[in-house]
Amino acid sequence: MGNVTGLRCLGCGADYQQAPIYVCDECFGPLEVRYDYDAIASAVSRELIESRPRNLWRYRELLPIDGEPTIGPYSGCTPLVKADRLARELGVDELYIKDDSVNHPTFSYKDRVVSVAISKAIEFGFTTVSCASTGNLANSVSAHAARAGLDCYIFIPDNLEQGKVVGSSIYGPRTVAVRGNYDDVNRLCSEIADKYGWAFVNINLRPYYTEGAKTYGYEVVEQLGWRLPGHIVVPTAGGTILPKIAKSFDEMRTTGLVEGDTPKIYTAQAAGCAPVVRALHEESKTIVPVKPDTIAKSIAIGDPADGYDVLDVVRSSGGWGESATDEEIVDAIQQLARCEGIFTEPAGGVTLAATRKLIEQGRIAGDEPIVVSITGNGYKTLEAVTGALEEPRVIDARLRDFDNLFEGLHSNRDQEMVGAKAAAG
Ligand SMILES: *Cc1c(COP(=O)(O)O)cnc(C)c1O
Numbered sequence: 001m002g003n004v005t006g007l008r009c010l011g012c013g014a015d016y017q018q019a020p021i022y023v024c025d026e027c028f029g030p031l032e033v034r035y036d037y038d039a040i041a042s043a044v045s046r047e048l049i050e051s052r053p054r055n056l057w058r059y060r061e062l063l064p065i066d067g068e069p070t071i072g073p074y075s076g077c078t079p080l081v082k083a084d085r086l087a088r089e090l091g092v093d094e095l096y097i098k099d100d101s102v103n104h105p106t107f108s109y110k111d112r113v114v115s116v117a118i119s120k121a122i123e124f125g126f127t128t129v130s131c132a133s134t135g136n137l138a139n140s141v142s143a144h145a146a147r148a149g150l151d152c153y154i155f156i157p158d159n160l161e162q163g164k165v166v167g168s169s170i171y172g173p174r175t176v177a178v179r180g181n182y183d184d185v186n187r188l189c190s191e192i193a194d195k196y197g198w199a200f201v202n203i204n205l206r207p208y209y210t211e212g213a214k215t216y217g218y219e220v221v222e223q224l225g226w227r228l229p230g231h232i233v234v235p236t237a238g239g240t241i242l243p244k245i246a247k248s249f250d251e252m253r254t255t256g257l258v259e260g261d262t263p264k265i266y267t268a269q270a271a272g273c274a275p276v277v278r279a280l281h282e283e284s285k286t287i288v289p290v291k292p293d294t295i296a297k298s299i300a301i302g303d304p305a306d307g308y309d310v311l312d313v314v315r316s317s318g319g320w321g322e323s324a325t326d327e328e329i330v331d332a333i334q335q336l337a338r339c340e341g342i343f344t345e346p347a348g349g350v351t352l353a354a355t356r357k358l359i360e361q362g363r364i365a366g367d368e369p370i371v372v373s374i375t376g377n378g379y380k381t382l383e384a385v386t387g388a389l390e391e392p393r394v395i396d397a398r399l400r401d402f403d404n405l406f407e408g409l410h411s412n413r414d415q416e417m418v419g420a421k422a423a424a425g
């Protein structure tokens with residue numbers, strides 16, 4: 001049933017048969033999955049897709065598996081939330097949150113790429129799966145491996161949030177915390193992948209894994225009523241999801257599922273780890289790796305593997321990039337929660353803070369549909385915001401105590417309003 005015709009090197013164009021490989025023997029360029037798009041175009045239709053169960057495999061013709069999917073029966077099909085209160089605060093007409101903070105089973109966009117990678121690992125006959133991760137990928141690989149009954153090794157930096165660590169360990173993998181940052185972890189894992197022959201979802205299965213990210217874009221289009229948005233803002237860590245969203249839009253046009261202009265695509269990074277945004281701002285052809293220093297740990301990758309793809313896609317779409325300081329990240333997390341009842345982790349704060357700047361700069365037009373990509377859940381990273389929030393008021397279980405508190409809060413508020421009026425007048 002598969003439509004994959006093989007792998008092709010993006011550097012020199014050499015063709016390969018499907019295998020758990022990720023770099024070209026000739027030129028060390030990255031490999032990408034190739035499809036028979038004519039076959040896909042005659043197989044798919046909007047009606048067929050809409051008739052299928054609400055999970056990411058409803059787009060299976062465009063995903064790189066050959067048999068029936070075995071993993072991810074509840075992943076994907078996350079809400080596209082029309083964010084009217086937030087739109088009003090930002091001064092724009094039509095704003096949507098694509099909310100992967102409620103993805104299944106581990107509350108981030110990584111459940112998409114892992115569903116595809118582990119289905120593929122099972123097709124290839126692997127019995128051990130692994131990954132180098134900033135946290136969310138580890139959570140997802142651990143959970144999916146548990147469900148599939150596979151052995152699992154997880155490699156993470158030694159400074160992650162407790163929610164991200166426990167969010168893997170609970171599923172029973174072997175977790176290895178490496179002293180250093182993600183880039184150190186990743187370098188070690190490339191050597192381990194070569195030596196141990198495991199399925200590293202984001203190393204030797206990378207060509208298949210990254211394809212899972214396309215489902216984020218397919219869903220946006222389907223949920224907009226088979227329409228392309230005008231603008232989409234996407235966080236960048238290693239640079240997987242942003243170019244794959246662009247690819248998803250191209251494929252939907254190639255196969256006749258949607259028509260219209262390519263949306264403008266914008267990258268968002270934390271100010272403490274913004275090598276791609278910096279290259280955009282400096283109009284540079286090269287990405288200079290950085291040492292990350294930000295509360296947005298899930299996207300703290302100083303040397304992004306697919307950073308150049310991000311640059312190409314952003315530039316050719318007519319988009320741009322912005323970064324956000326830790327303070328702006330926390331403020332944006334709170335704004336999203338306050339306006340829309342959605343609690344995102346720092347990566348989502350980065351994306352919203354960047355969106356705000358892009359609107360203020362006039363780069364994002366307020367009268368075209370805008371999609372803000374929320375990719376992870378705030379319950380995993382409570383440390384990031386606790387210091388910024390109002391502490392609970394502690395009282396005894398007596399009505400009089402609450403009456404006093406309520407009165408106090410009210411007279412405070414009245415005073416604040418009197419003060420505000422005086423200041424305004
Ligand atoms: C992994 C991740 C991203 C994006 O990573 P890419 O490597 O650029 O695809 C964004 N947000 C969250 C929460 C993540 O975990």
Ligand SMILES: [Zn+2]
Nearest residue numbers: 009012024027
């Ligand atoms: Zn090559």
